[in-house]
Amino acid sequence: MFYRSDLFNGIMASTVFPSLADVFTEAILTEDIFQSLDQVSSRAMSETMESVKGLNENDFLNQHVLSEEKAEVIIAGTVDSSIQELTQPDDLMIPLMWPNVYGDQGGETLVVEYEIEVPPEETGEMIYANSPGSAGDISDFSSEPENDSSCGGSDGSSPMISYSKVEVKTEPGLDEQRQAAPYLPVQAILSPYEEEELEDYNDTVIRHKKRRKSDAEYIADGRKRPGRKKGQTSSVYHLWEFIRDLLHDPKQRIIKWENEQEGIFRVVKSSEVAKQWGNMKKNREKMTYEKLSRSLRYSRKEGYFEDVPKDEGYPKKLCFKFGPKSHGWKRL
């Protein structure tokens, strides 16, 4: 079973359609997807470019269903375990981080940090792909990079990418915990070792931020200063993504589809959903369904959810519908 967001949003959307760059590292959480991708990992990326010809922007969103056969053709070209230099938009096709989170492979995880800048003359504006820490980006628990060639070299040049490779050991028992809650991102369940590594990593990020170039340096380079722009979405794990991933988990019984084709779902155990959302956000016991539903109403205002059609027999309570700004909830 393939989910649209898994196949497209995370890997190719921003390549073909720069306007979709904000979903570049969308969560790839289902085990099936990892296995499928691994089996085809050696195929050339050029096949991907051939495969996506003829698709339009809507094919990467939630409006249409692609056949599984077509999806397999597309993902066949998307995976290449090698790290290559990124110098132009098409190079974004390279999978920038590809962890071995499936199967028992000793807990090794390859983490690749990256930063991509597309020259203004090619797109009319700068594009910044999501950085580690975005939704579904499991590199959050990575250790401090061993080889940080991050942007802004000492010679004043501006490298197109930076990356590092690290190994993370999985503590005994974590696999079981993660299997018990497959709808949660990996970073939701961390070992003490990984928590420590995460702190180190965050410290590194803070130090890195302090080294950011000045406005004058960016102007001298003929570039815009990086930063969130109006309308640019956050890369944190959102409530609608949490609910979507819950619905993708066949084992859970706390939320269910009322009409999957329409994106209408119903909360079965409100307190349990709130509790798990609280755990996800490190909010623990403080989260309640009252607060969660308030967030949900705000999300509805923003378009991530929308009103459930009246007079169509849906429950009046605890029933919601995904909105136009959410995606990946419909199965292919």
Add this chain to the structure above:
DNA sequence: GCCACGTTTCCTGGTT
């Protein structure tokens, strides 16, 4: 430090 986003928290009032 500023700013935008996406909540979180608290609240009042209404509905089922």
Add this chain to the structure above:
DNA sequence: TAACCAGGAAACGTGG
């Protein structure tokens, strides 16, 4: 009466 819904207001955490 409990549980849920609706939305205002302000604060907060995150990340560019």
